[in-house]
Amino acid sequence: MKVLVPVKRVLDYNVKVRVRADGSGVDLANVKMGMNPFDEIAVEEAMRLKEAGVVSEVVAVSCGVAASAEVLRTAMAIGADRGILVQSDADLQPLAVARLLKAVCDREGPALVICGKQAIDDDANQTGQMLAALLGWSQATFASKVTIADGQATVVREVDGGLETLAVRLPAVITTDLRLNEPRYATLPNIMKAKKKPLDTLDPAGLGVDVSQRLITLKVVEPAKRSAGILVSDVAQLLEKLKNEAKVI
Amino acid sequence: MAILLIAEHDNQSLKAATLNTLGAARRLEGEIHVLVAGAGCAAAGQAAAQFEGVAKVLLCDAPQYAERGAENLAELVRGLAANYSHVLVPASAEGKNLLPRVAALCGMAQVSDVVGIESADIFVRPIYAGNALATVKSIDPIKFLSIRTTAFEAVGVAGTAVAVETIAAGPELGLCKLVGRELTRSERPELGAAKIIVSGGRGLGSGDNYRRVLEPLADKLGAALGASRAAVDAGFVPNDFQVGQTGKIVAPQLYLAVGISGAIQHLAGMKDSRVIVAINKDPDAPIFQVADYGLVADLFEAAPALTQAI
Numbered sequence: 422m423k424v425l426v427p428v429k430r431v432l433d434y435n436v437k438v439r440v441r442a443d444g445s446g447v448d449l450a451n452v453k454m455g456m457n458p459f460d461e462i463a464v465e466e467a468m469r470l471k472e473a474g475v476v477s478e479v480v481a482v483s484c485g486v487a488a489s490a491e492v493l494r495t496a497m498a499i500g501a502d503r504g505i506l507v508q509s510d511a512d513l514q515p516l517a518v519a520r521l522l523k524a525v526c527d528r529e530g531p532a533l534v535i536c537g538k539q540a541i542d543d544d545a546n547q548t549g550q551m552l553a554a555l556l557g558w559s560q561a562t563f564a565s566k567v568t569i570a571d572g573q574a575t576v577v578r579e580v581d582g583g584l585e586t587l588a589v590r591l592p593a594v595i596t597t598d599l600r601l602n603e604p605r606y607a608t609l610p611n612i613m614k615a616k617k618k619p620l621d622t623l624d625p626a627g628l629g630v631d632v633s634q635r636l637i638t639l640k641v642v643e644p645a646k647r648s649a650g651i652l653v654s655d656v657a658q659l660l661e662k663l664k665n666e667a668k669v670i
Numbered sequence: 671m672a673i674l675l676i677a678e679h680d681n682q683s684l685k686a687a688t689l690n691t692l693g694a695a696r697r698l699e700g701e702i703h704v705l706v707a708g709a710g711c712a713a714a715g716q717a718a719a720q721f722e723g724v725a726k727v728l729l730c731d732a733p734q735y736a737e738r739g740a741e742n743l744a745e746l747v748r749g750l751a752a753n754y755s756h757v758l759v760p761a762s763a764e765g766k767n768l769l770p771r772v773a774a775l776c777g778m779a780q781v782s783d784v785v786g787i788e789s790a791d792i793f794v795r796p797i798y799a800g801n802a803l804a805t806v807k808s809i810d811p812i813k814f815l816s817i818r819t820t821a822f823e824a825v826g827v828a829g830t831a832v833a834v835e836t837i838a839a840g841p842e843l844g845l846c847k848l849v850g851r852e853l854t855r856s857e858r859p860e861l862g863a864a865k866i867i868v869s870g871g872r873g874l875g876s877g878d879n880y881r882r883v884l885e886p887l888a889d890k891l892g893a894a895l896g897a898s899r900a901a902v903d904a905g906f907v908p909n910d911f912q913v914g915q916t917g918k919i920v921a922p923q924l925y926l927a928v929g930i931s932g933a934i935q936h937l938a939g940m941k942d943s944r945v946i947v948a949i950n951k952d953p954d955a956p957i958f959q960v961a962d963y964g965l966v967a968d969l970f971e972a973a974p975a976l977t978q979a980i
Contacts, residue, residue: 438801447802515770516779543797544915545782546766550740551774559741559845562767565909575849579909580763581862581918583853587739589846599899599916600909635779639792639805647941650962656975659947659965667945667962669924670866670891670980 422569422591423478424467425531427522427552428460428496430489431542444640447542456492459537461499462597465604466567467535468500475569478502480529484513484521490620497615498607504620505529509632511625515543517632519551524628526556531592533574538563538596549596559589563598671755672701672725676747678764679706679714684721686863687760690819692723695758697787697822701725703754707746709736719831726832732839737848738764744771746840751776751812755790761816761919762862769816778810785821799915800938819862820921820942854908856895861913864894866924869913869940870906871898873929873950873969877906883970884928887977896920896940898930914939929969932957949973 432438433453441448456464470476481496483489484507493504507521526534539546553560561567561576565584568575569591578585579598589595607615625632653659663670673695678685688704695702702723706715707730715729728750734742751757751772759765761783773780785803786794792807793815861867868888874880880901888895896918897911913920915938925943930936932948932955940946941960948961949972958964965972 432798438798440802447798514779516774516777519774539916541799544799545780547770547773547780547782550767550770553741554744554771554774560767560771561846562740563763578763581910582860583851583908583910585851586849587846588849590844593845598909600903635808635810636781637807637809639807641797641802641804644796644800644803647946647960649959650946650964652958652964652966655967656965656972656979659963660976660979662963663924663945663947667924669945 422476422533423480423529423531424470424476425480425482425526425529425534426460426463426467426496426501427482427484427518427534427536427548428464428492429457429537429540430454430483430485430492431457431540434458434541440641440643444642446638446641454488456495457537457540459539459597461604462599462601463535463537464496464499464501465602466597469602470569471500480505480531482507482522482525484509484518486510493620494615495607497618498612499605500611503618506620506622507625507628508622509625511632512634513632514634514636515545515547516551516635517630518548519555520630521625521628521632522548522552523555524630525623533569533591534594536594536596538598549594553594556592556594559593561587561589561593562596564595565598565600567595567601672703672753673698673756673758674750674754675702675704675758676765676768677704677706677714677718678760678762679708679711681708681711682713683717684714686824686860687762687819689721689824690822691758691760691817692721692825693822694784694787694817695756696723696825698756698790700755703728705730705747705750707735707743708738709733715834716831719834720827722825722828724832727834728837729834730837730839734839734842739846739848740768740771741843741845742840743768744775745843747772748775749840754812756813756815758815758817760819765816769814773814776812778812778814779808780814780816781806781808782816783818784815785818799935800941801934818919820919854910858888859892859894861894861896861911861918861920864922866891866893866926867896867913867920867922868893868926868928869896869898869930870901870928871930872900872904874901874906880906883973887973890977890980893926898933898936927957927961928973930957931955932960
C-alpha cells in the first residue's frame with residue numbers, strides 16, 4: 422500500500438513573526454524556513470505504518486517554490502522513499518493545493534494520504550478535507566491514533582469535548598493532530614542518504630490545474646497589543662481588584 | 671441572496687457556538703436560514719426557530735446524519751449552497767471538519783476563522799497563530815466562512831418562532847462509521863462558553879496537583895477548567911482541556927492562568943479574554959506581559975489561599 426504525504430515549507434516555528442510595515446504581508450526574507458510541524462507528524466506516522474509492514478512506499482509531495490525541495494529532502498531524511506515537487510511561484514491557496522494533490526493522487530494511486538491538519542502560516546485547516554472531497558474519499562481529521570487493517574483505517578480523533586473513533590474505508594485522507602506521535606530526528610547518515618533519493622519535479626500546467634487565487638489579501642497588520650497590567654502584592658489585593666476594579670467576580 | 675448557517679446541536683438544543691455564528695451572520699445582508707441536520711433532531715429545529723435573526727429553519731432528519739460525519743453532511747449542504755451568498759459554520763472541530771469539504775465540492779475557497787466582517791466579501795482572519803491579521807477579499811460567488819466564535823456576540827431569543835421547513839435528505843455514502851465517543855464528562859461549564867476559566871500549566875507538576883489545586887478554585891468560581899499545551903502533553907489533563915492556537919480559542923470575562931508561562935501559542939488562544947490574571951512564581955514569565963493582574967507567588971500557596979478567600 423502506498424501512502425502520500427503532502428509537506429509544506431513554512432516559516433520555522435521558532436522564528437518570531439514580523440509583519441511588513443507596508444501591510445503587504447509577513448516578512449519572509451532571510452528567515453529560517455522549515456517543514457510545517459503537523460506535516461512532520463504526518464511523515465512520522467507514515468514511517469511507523471511502513472515499519473509496521475502496513476505500508477510499502479511513502480511518497481512526499483510539496484507544492485510551492487523551488488526551495489520547497491528542501492522540505493522534501495527533510496521528509497526523505499525521516500524516511501520517505503521519494504519526493505515530488507509541484508513547483509510554482511504562485512501564492513498557492515488551499516483549494517489550489519488540494520487540486521494539485523488530487524492530480525498527483527490520480528497519477529500515483531495511493532491508498533492513503535496523511536496530511537498535517539493545518540499549516541502554521543495561513544492556519545487555514547482546509548487542504549486535507551478539500552482533497553478528500555475532490556477525490557470522493559472519506560476523511561478522518563485531527564487524528565491522535567491511527568490503526569490500519571483489512572482495508573480500513575480506525576482513527577481516534579480529537580474533537581470538542583473529548584475523543585471520537587471512526588472507522589473509515591480506504592482510500593482515505595487522514596489529517597494529523599499534535600498528539601499523534603513525536604517525530605524522530607533525522608540522523609546524519611539518513612540526511613546523506615536522502616540526497617540520493619529520487620525527486621521528481623512537476624508543474625501545475627502539466628497537471629492541468631488552475632492555481633489562480635480565489636482570496637485576495639488586501640492587507641496584513643499586527644494585532645492590537647494587549648498592554649501589561651499591574652502586579653498585585655498578595656491574594657487579598659488580587660481578590661479586591663477582581664471584585665471592585667474589574668468587577669468580574 | 672440569503673445566508674445559510676449550519677447549526678451545531680445535540681438534537682435537543684443548539685450549541686453555544688452556533689449562537690455566536692448567528693451573531694456573525696447578522697453582520698451580513700440577507701435573510702438567515704439555519705440548517706439543522708441530524709437524526710431525531712426535530713427538537714433542535716424547534717429550538718433554532720426561536721433565535722433572533724433567524725428567518726427560516728431547514729430541518730433534515732435522517733439516520734445518515736446521526737454521527738455528523740463530514741462526508742454525508744457535505745453532500746447535503748452542497749445541494750443547498752447554490753441558493754445562498756454565504757455559508758457559515760462555527761470554527762469548532764465539527765465546523766472545521768465539514769466546511770472545507772463543502773467548499774471544495776462547490777469548487778470554491780473558504781475563509782477560515784473569520785474574526786471580522788467588513789463587507790459582503792471582505793473578511794478579517796488571524797494568520798501565523800494570531801501574530802498577524804489578514805484582510806482578505808473573496809472573489810467566489812459563494813463565501814464559505816468558518817467563524818471564530820469568540821469574536822462575535824451570541825444572539826438571544828426572539829419573541830416569536832419562525833417556520834421550520836423539512837427538507838429531503840442527501841445520500842448515505844457509507845464511507846465512514848462512528849465506532850465510539852469518549853467525551854469528557856463534567857458538571858462544569860463548557861470551555862468555549864464559560865464566563866470564567868481557570869487554566870493550569872506545567873507549573874502544577876502533575877495531574878494530581880492539577881485536580882487538587884484547581885478544581886476547588888474552579889468550583890468556587892463556577893468556572894470551566896483549561897490547560898496549556900505543556901500540561902496536556904505531560905498528561906495532567908485530557909486533550910480537550912487545551913487552550914491555545916491548536917486547542918480551543920477562548921475569550922471569557924475572566925481567565926485565570928495558574929502556573930502557565932505564556933508561550934505564544936497559548937496566548938493566541940486566550941488573549942482576547944476581558945480580564946487576565948496570572949499566578950506564576952517566575953516574574954519574567956511572558957504571561958505577565960498580557961495579564962491585567964499578575965501575582966508573583968508560589969501557586970501551591972496562592973491558589974488555595976484564593977479559593978479560601980472567595
